[in-house]
Amino acid sequence: MLTPYLTKIKIHQTRPLFSNLLRKDFSTQKTLPHIVIEVPGSGQGRDCPNRCESCVSDLTKAYGLVDNVFLFRKTKFPTNERLKQGLKKRLSWLCGIGCQHVILTGCGSDPILNRKYLELFDQVNQSLQRPFTNIDIQTSGICINEKKLEFLKSIGVNVFSLSLFSLLDHLNAKIMHTPPSLQYPIKDVCQTIKNSGVDLRISLNVNSVGFSPNIPKMVEQSLSLGAQQITFRKLYSEPHNKSPQNQWIQKFEMNDRFWENLLDYFAQNAKKLNNNPFSQFFHYKNTSFLVDQNCMNKLEKKNKYFILRKNGKIYTQWDDTNSLIF
Numbered sequence: 001m002l003t004p005y006l007t008k009i010k011i012h013q014t015r016p017l018f019s020n021l022l023r024k025d026f027s028t029q030k031t032l033p034h035i036v037i038e039v040p041g042s043g044q045g046r047d048c049p050n051r052c053e054s055c056v057s058d059l060t061k062a063y064g065l066v067d068n069v070f071l072f073r074k075t076k077f078p079t080n081e082r083l084k085q086g087l088k089k090r091l092s093w094l095c096g097i098g099c100q101h102v103i104l105t106g107c108g109s110d111p112i113l114n115r116k117y118l119e120l121f122d123q124v125n126q127s128l129q130r131p132f133t134n135i136d137i138q139t140s141g142i143c144i145n146e147k148k149l150e151f152l153k154s155i156g157v158n159v160f161s162l163s164l165f166s167l168l169d170h171l172n173a174k175i176m177h178t179p180p181s182l183q184y185p186i187k188d189v190c191q192t193i194k195n196s197g198v199d200l201r202i203s204l205n206v207n208s209v210g211f212s213p214n215i216p217k218m219v220e221q222s223l224s225l226g227a228q229q230i231t232f233r234k235l236y237s238e239p240h241n242k243s244p245q246n247q248w249i250q251k252f253e254m255n256d257r258f259w260e261n262l263l264d265y266f267a268q269n270a271k272k273l274n275n276n277p278f279s280q281f282f283h284y285k286n287t288s289f290l291v292d293q294n295c296m297n298k299l300e301k302k303n304k305y306f307i308l309r310k311n312g313k314i315y316t317q318w319d320d321t322n323s324l325i326f
């Protein structure tokens, strides 16, 4: 699996930033990073109907990393050949170095709300020599219906990752500040997703407002939704970030004891699967559990993601322009 990396390193060694990254990180990495594609909002600026207390788009807004440079807003679909060509070039490169797994996520909005961008991604993907087929989408769960699921399946989405702040409908909606007309019963949405034939992943954004620290109860309640995969995600915060989102996370994050107890619980009750260097995987009651304490890839030297940001360029870090590849 390392051969494609080494081949590419030689090709691109004239670019100092790029080659340093490759030498430093990718050349020794056996597990291929995922590709995270930021799907922007369909309007101007932030247009998500939610206002999640821990919204990472708001939390990292201060960096201004890629604002105001996104190409497709300046012209109409599908005439923006420039964006298409840029995406194609970068996706081809990612395919060429062996990446296989694409995650569609939101940037200032829920990704399922920007159908035109998803169609554009699909056009570009299908134009690749070897289109990506392992595609997830991460969503807050609003506006999901059968029609939307059919569309997402048609562009190759296989896994629907539903991000929850609580397993209780009212608390989940409250923490996301979802407008009343878009609030949904979690169980029904999970059933609709499962009926459509795509796999369901529940991603629990662990916080002390939406969840009690009773681990066996939390595990059993999450199992009752019938997902194939369940992730316990530690929310990302920064020591000096003054944003309300960062402060909310620092106030309501579960303490270290919770995470130790969670790992102990799985160690005692589940089968451990050691197939991922970034997170801890377990198999319990016919369901895959993942404990992810490093969702922003800040603790590892290895690269967990290539991030195709909304300016159409590839980075390895969400908050650092120096992580630009090209």
Ligand code: SF4
Pocket: 048, 049, 050, 051, 052, 054, 055, 056, 057, 058, 106, 107, 108, 109, 110, 140, 176
């Ligand atoms: S759904 Fe996503 S973009 Fe919208 S507020 Fe929540 S975290 Fe932010």
